[in-house]
Amino acid sequence: MAAGKDKMGRPLVVVTGLGVVTSLGAGKTDNWAKLTAGESGIRTITRFPTDGLRTRIAGTIDFLESQPCAASYSERFANLAAEEAVAQSGIAAPGGFPGPLFLAVAPIEMEWPQRFELSARAGGNDKITYSDLLRVSTQFPAYHERFLFGSVADHLADKFGTRGTPISLSTACASGATAIQLGVEAIRRGETDAALCIGTDGSINPEAVVRFSLLSALSTQNDQPHKAARPFSKNRDGFVMAEGAGALVLESYDAAKARGAKILGVLEGCGEMTDAFHRTRSSPDGKPIIGCMNVALKDAGLTPDDIDYVNAHGTSTPENDKMEYLGCANVFGERIKTLPMSSNKSMIGHTLSAAGAVEAVFSILTLQNQRMPPTINYDTPDPAIVLDVVPNKARDAKLKHVISNSFGFGGQNVSLIMGLEPAA
Amino acid sequence: MAEGVREAWITGIGIVSCLGEGADAHWQKLNEGKIVVDTTSFAPFIVHPLAAINFDAQITKKEQRQMENWQRIGTYAAGLALDSAGVKGQKDILSRIDMIVAAGGGERDVNVDSTILTGTPHAANPAAFLNERLMSDLRPTLFLAQLSNLLAGNISISHGVTGSSRTFMGEESAGVDAVRIAYSRIAAGQSDIALVGGAHNGERPDLLMLYEFAGLSLRDKFAPVWERGGKGFALGSLGAFLVVEAREHAEARGAKPLAKLSAVVSDRANRKPGTVTASLSGLWDKVKDKVKGGTAVLSGATGADPATAEERAFFAEHADLAVRATGSYLGHGLEPQFAMNLALATVALAHGNLFPPNDSSGLEKPMTGTLDQVLVTGVGHWRGEGLALVEKVG
Numbered sequence: 001m002a003a004g005k006d007k008m009g010r011p012l013v014v015v016t017g018l019g020v021v022t023s024l025g026a027g028k029t030d031n032w033a034k035l036t037a038g039e040s041g042i043r044t045i046t047r048f049p050t051d052g053l054r055t056r057i058a059g060t061i062d063f064l065e066s067q068p069c070a071a072s073y074s075e076r077f078a079n080l081a082a083e084e085a086v087a088q089s090g091i092a093a094p095g096g097f098p099g100p101l102f103l104a105v106a107p108i109e110m111e112w113p114q115r116f117e118l119s120a121r122a123g124g125n126d127k128i129t130y131s132d133l134l135r136v137s138t139q140f141p142a143y144h145e146r147f148l149f150g151s152v153a154d155h156l157a158d159k160f161g162t163r164g165t166p167i168s169l170s171t172a173c174a175s176g177a178t179a180i181q182l183g184v185e186a187i188r189r190g191e192t193d194a195a196l197c198i199g200t201d202g203s204i205n206p207e208a209v210v211r212f213s214l215l216s217a218l219s220t221q222n223d224q225p226h227k228a229a230r231p232f233s234k235n236r237d238g239f240v241m242a243e244g245a246g247a248l249v250l251e252s253y254d255a256a257k258a259r260g261a262k263i264l265g266v267l268e269g270c271g272e273m274t275d276a277f278h279r280t281r282s283s284p285d286g287k288p289i290i291g292c293m294n295v296a297l298k299d300a301g302l303t304p305d306d307i308d309y310v311n312a313h314g315t316s317t318p319e320n321d322k323m324e325y326l327g328c329a330n331v332f333g334e335r336i337k338t339l340p341m342s343s344n345k346s347m348i349g350h351t352l353s354a355a356g357a358v359e360a361v362f363s364i365l366t367l368q369n370q371r372m373p374p375t376i377n378y379d380t381p382d383p384a385i386v387l388d389v390v391p392n393k394a395r396d397a398k399l400k401h402v403i404s405n406s407f408g409f410g411g412q413n414v415s416l417i418m419g420l421e422p423a424a
Numbered sequence: 425m426a427e428g429v430r431e432a433w434i435t436g437i438g439i440v441s442c443l444g445e446g447a448d449a450h451w452q453k454l455n456e457g458k459i460v461v462d463t464t465s466f467a468p469f470i471v472h473p474l475a476a477i478n479f480d481a482q483i484t485k486k487e488q489r490q491m492e493n494w495q496r497i498g499t500y501a502a503g504l505a506l507d508s509a510g511v512k513g514q515k516d517i518l519s520r521i522d523m524i525v526a527a528g529g530g531e532r533d534v535n536v537d538s539t540i541l542t543g544t545p546h547a548a549n550p551a552a553f554l555n556e557r558l559m560s561d562l563r564p565t566l567f568l569a570q571l572s573n574l575l576a577g578n579i580s581i582s583h584g585v586t587g588s589s590r591t592f593m594g595e596e597s598a599g600v601d602a603v604r605i606a607y608s609r610i611a612a613g614q615s616d617i618a619l620v621g622g623a624h625n626g627e628r629p630d631l632l633m634l635y636e637f638a639g640l641s642l643r644d645k646f647a648p649v650w651e652r653g654g655k656g657f658a659l660g661s662l663g664a665f666l667v668v669e670a671r672e673h674a675e676a677r678g679a680k681p682l683a684k685l686s687a688v689v690s691d692r693a694n695r696k697p698g699t700v701t702a703s704l705s706g707l708w709d710k711v712k713d714k715v716k717g718g719t720a721v722l723s724g725a726t727g728a729d730p731a732t733a734e735e736r737a738f739f740a741e742h743a744d745l746a747v748r749a750t751g752s753y754l755g756h757g758l759e760p761q762f763a764m765n766l767a768l769a770t771v772a773l774a775h776g777n778l779f780p781p782n783d784s785s786g787l788e789k790p791m792t793g794t795l796d797q798v799l800v801t802g803v804g805h806w807r808g809e810g811l812a813l814v815e816k817v818g
Binding site for chain 1 (some may be wrong): 469493519523537542544554555564566568570572573577584585587588594608610629634690752806808
């Protein structure tokens with residue numbers, strides 16, 4: 001195997017910069033300390049009144065200045081994570097990133113505060129309709145740019161100076177992993193030596209909470225926020241919505257080496273497989289999940305026995321955790337009983353569009369530190385899920401290759417395999 | 425394994441719009457020069473309404489009930505494209521198709537919105553009122569009709585496309601980059617066959633509002649794109665999908681090419697004066713060696729200045745090219761516009777000529793001689809510039 005090429009002869013893709021912000025804090029240092037201490041970032045929602053809502057908890061990021069809408073929160077978090085990643089990589093002066101931007105971002109839309117603002121401006125009709133809002137729309141010119149889907153990526157591209165058109169994407173809760181996959185593919189095609197891949201989500205607002213609530217996807221353990229996310233436990237009752245962003249600077253191994261960059265990890269393989277069974281549920285036979293992981297293993301040139309740790313999607317919904325377990329049991333066989341598999345979401349909640357990127361950052365940190373973050377709130381194991389979930393306490397381990405799973409509504413499945421820098 | 429440059433063929437198209445469905449209906453209407461607009465439903469705003477479509481032909485009733493119109497339009501167009509490529513129902517191929525959808529978000533329940541806006545000023549506790557109304561009035565499954573990636577999800581469910589599924593967001597440039605990435609992956613050997621495109625429901629007051637924030641929703645009187653003085657666009661309901669395939673993959677299954685996709689490039693100007701023209705010139709430089717004559721342009725010009733004026737300035741530097749702005753007929757569909765124009769390019773190439781001009785401003789000129797190549801432009805009304813080259817095979 002030539003230096004700088006993977007087993008398939010493609011450019012080897014490495015990670016040279018990482019950035020993260022979650023409800024646990026800003027930055028890798030703070031996040032990693034709290035993640036491995038088993039702290040929860042889940043809390044009672046205070047950003048808006050929650051009267052009448054079934055779920056009143058979330059992993060909100062409350063230590064930064066407030067924003068008018070999800071687009072602005074998403075942009076703020078992405079900025080913070082990307083600043084950290086780009087600074088760590090040392091790849092370029094600020095504003096001169098030498099490659100494209102791939103941004104996983106929550107869908108952008110106008111929200112209720114803005115609708116109320118327009119409605120008030122339109123004046124007091126008996127009945128307010130969109131015709132009234134349309135009558136005064138031109139008085140709010142800034143909302144055009146703000147509520148275009150491409151605006152968050154455009155602003156990030158301006159700030160970081162990425163090349164070409166930035167790509168904003170969604171694969172629902174697998175989006176962050178897809179952003180990384182697009183970066184890996186671009187480097188493997190030889191189009192670029194570097195890519196900035198970000199996943200971000202700041203969509204904790206009333207309608208977003210209601211939407212997931214109406215699908216019965218959310219935990220309603222409102223009285224004990226820290227205990228609400230309990231992946232793989234018998235008494236799990238849904239996921240906890242959360243905010244966050246993860247950013248990775250990807251580079252070809254050769255380009256990173258040539259500039260003397262420190263290599264933090266290797267993006268060894270990516271897999272995806274779509275599930276056509278149902279909009280929100282996995283195929284009962286688990287084949288798409290199994291296929292997704294197998295495609296990633298093949299892409300990385302590895303076998304299931306090479307994987308030392310699974311960074312689980314682990315949402316804490318009854319359905320996901322069961323199906324992820326079944327899928328992994330099929331892929332890893334008898335080893336599944338002893339293969340460590342933990343869920344970052346037990347502590348940070350489900351960061352939705354950001355999750356794949358946030359958890360990829362944590363996967364690389366797991367490799368670097370040779371330490372596995374726990375699955376917290378694991379007090380009542382589900383007897384149908386026999387797993388080493390790294391219960392409640394972080395643990396050291398010898399880790400060479402980890403797989404991180406991301407599954408989303410719409411049949412989206414993506415798995416990423418990450419490893420350590422190969423010995424020179 | 426070196427990832428060399430492989431030829432990419434368009435082997436299937438699926439299109440629906442105000443002009444109807446399929447290649448023949450579009451070709452006939454474009455040649456007739458007939459304009460289909462609705463000036464009353466959203467007056468004073470003008471939209472191009474979707475033609476009457478029998479969705480049952482591609483989507484079961486049960487699945488249609490789970491969708492909003494933008495998803496029905498897209499799932500229908502995707503089905504037409506798979507039919508056109510001869511891969512509908514071919515499980516082995518469908519399980520390897522890489523799908524890239526360009527999408528915005530789905531329809532809102534305008535009645536729920538109106539109820540909340542009307543009731544809030546009178547509510548004792550406005551925030552509680554909002555929560556209560558949302559919890560009790562929103563259909564639980566509406567969210568699944570709104571999520572951007574759920575057009576792709578519906579295509580997977582209705583047509584069994586399961587290789588991979590990615591959704592790009594970001595208006596016109598999402599549509600350009602969806603095709604660019606699909607093309608690049610095929611050229612590099614990362615993918616053998618792709619389904620790429622999108623859908624747009626232009627008959628939505630919330631979307632009219634989004635563009636009216638910038639005063640860009642066309643109102644009062646219809647005019648073709650180049651005759652609007654840059655004042656904006658009439659939203660169009662349309663769906664467009666392409667099956668793009670590596671030549672060897674198509675040949676191995678005996679599929680005929682509709683056209684060859686020879687280049688797809690994109691860039692992002694900062695939209696300071698002159699930068700759109702410069703950006704298009706830069707993209708032109710990347711494809712000009714492949715431009716051999718018998719070439720026309722299908723422009724995605726929106727009618728919104730300064731972007732449209734600058735695109736026009738770019739065409740002034742290439743006065744030998746016959747240009748048509750399809751937005752005059754189809755309206756502006758944002759995300760799927762680029763795929764739609766690529767599909768119409770294959771239709772024009774099959775006929776070996778171009779439809780007549782529809783422009784009294786002097787930019788669109790009649791084309792004489794045969795048509796062998798089509799350049800497709802996709803200049804976003806706010807951001808993003810794209811250019812593709814489609815060629816006759818053989």
